[in-house]
Amino acid sequence: MSTPERRDFExxxxxxxTDFALKTVTGLLIGSMFGGFFLRGYRRWPMYIGGGLGFGMAYSNCEDSLNTFLLSKEPRPCVIK
Incomplete structure (x- = not known):
């Protein structure tokens, strides 16, 4: 069985x-809507910018979540066997 700490990390x-998929797809959709409605034609650069912003936000949230979990652990000395 896995320990609770390992399960929490997983x-x-x-x-x-999940956060990456949702934010990237939402950014792509909002970017394509912005490009289609407000720029009077289908342009791809707003879609790419929206996807990039979604990816960056998901990466930042994931990094914060994993770092707070990993840094809250008590450090153990490295033992070479």
Whole structure:
């Protein structure tokens, strides 16, 4: 069986992938809507910018979540066997 600490890390890690998918797809959709409605024609650069912003936000949230979990652990000395 896995320990609760390992399970919590795995849950946070899988939540990162879900967060990445949702924010990137939402950014792509909002960017394509912006390009289609406000720029009077289908342009791809707003879609790429929206996807990039979604990816960056998901990466930042994932990094913060995993760092707070990993840095809250008590450091153990490295032992070479």
């Amino acid at each position: 849950e946070r890690y899988s939540a990162c992938f």
